[in-house]
Amino acid sequence: MHYLEVRVPYLPDRQLGRSYNEAMETVRDWVMLLDSDVFLRTQPKWYDICVHAIQHTPNAGFITCVTNRIGCPQQRCVDAPKSDDIADHIEFGRQRYAKFGFTVNELVRPRPSGMLFLTSKRVWEMSGRFRDGFLGVDNAYAQSVRKAGFGVYLMEGLYVYHSYKREWRQG
Numbered sequence: 001m002h003y004l005e006v007r008v009p010y011l012p013d014r015q016l017g018r019s020y021n022e023a024m025e026t027v028r029d030w031v032m033l034l035d036s037d038v039f040l041r042t043q044p045k046w047y048d049i050c051v052h053a054i055q056h057t058p059n060a061g062f063i064t065c066v067t068n069r070i071g072c073p074q075q076r077c078v079d080a081p082k083s084d085d086i087a088d089h090i091e092f093g094r095q096r097y098a099k100f101g102f103t104v105n106e107l108v109r110p111r112p113s114g115m116l117f118l119t120s121k122r123v124w125e126m127s128g129r130f131r132d133g134f135l136g137v138d139n140a141y142a143q144s145v146r147k148a149g150f151g152v153y154l155m156e157g158l159y160v161y162h163s164y165k166r167e168w169r170q171g
Contacts, residue, residue, distance in 0.1 A: 002054045004047065004118070005031045014134035020141075021130050027121045030054055034116040037163035038067075039086060042093030049158045050118055052102045061123040061150025062142045063104070064112045066096070069164035072113040077159060089161040100157035107152045114138025115162050123150055 005027055009019035020033060032050060040046050053063050068080035068089065077096070081088035114137065124130075127144040130137055142152050 002051060003029045004050055004054065005029075007031055007033055008036050009033060010036065015132070016134045017130040017132045017137040020137065024121060024124045024129070027124075030118055030120045032116065032118050033114065035114075035162070038115050039089065039161040039163075040116070042086075042089045042159055042161050043097055043157075045097065046158055046160075049097075049102060049155055053104045053153065053155050054118065054120075056102070057104055057151065057153050059149070059151045060153050061119060061127065061145035061148065062112065062152045063118040063155060064114070064153070065116055065155045065158035065160055067115060067160050067162040067164075068092075069162050070113045070115060072111055074107055074154060075113055080159070084163075086161060089159075093159040093161075096159040097157045103156040104153050105156060107154055111139050112142050112152060112154075114141070115164070116160055119145070123148070126150075 007023045009023040011019040023033065034040065043049065054060065057063065064075060066075050066077050068077060070076050081092055117138065123145060127141065127148040131140050146152060
């Protein structure tokens with residue numbers, strides 16, 4: 001079984017790529033990197049779903065999930081609740097898992113948003129690390145992962161609530 005660490009990397013002044021790289025320096029095996037505005041507990045089996053995805057997609061380099069609000073249309077559940085009531089999202093997460101369970105699909109034309117994703121230290125080292133910056137860091141990393149010969153995947157049964165208010169735009 002793979003060991004999965006959970007990290008919420010952050011540095012001021014929108015230094016997302018640098019914060020990811022600093023986090024990756026101390027990762028032992030696999031890691032979940034997630035944004036601070038993600039509510040993971042919409043699915044009590046989130047850890048099991050993630051470990052299952054790692055174990056059953058041996059060429060995976062970037063594994064993400066579905067959510068209510070995100071730029072990437074492949075990750076956005078159009079039928080997710082429009083409200084910010086967490087109870088609604090917990091129920092939706094339960095229904096989503098009941099429908100999709102441990103299903104993992106490869107993203108054919110990946111431009112995934114990185115509000116939550118799994119990667120490994122080995123993949124990070126072979127892919128050339130994260131680039132500096134904020135916007136597009138996740139997309140650039142996913143492309144590097146693919147160029148290094150790894151796959152980009154989506155856990156269909158793992159739904160998370162994403163606030164996605166983009167407070168950074170207000171300064």
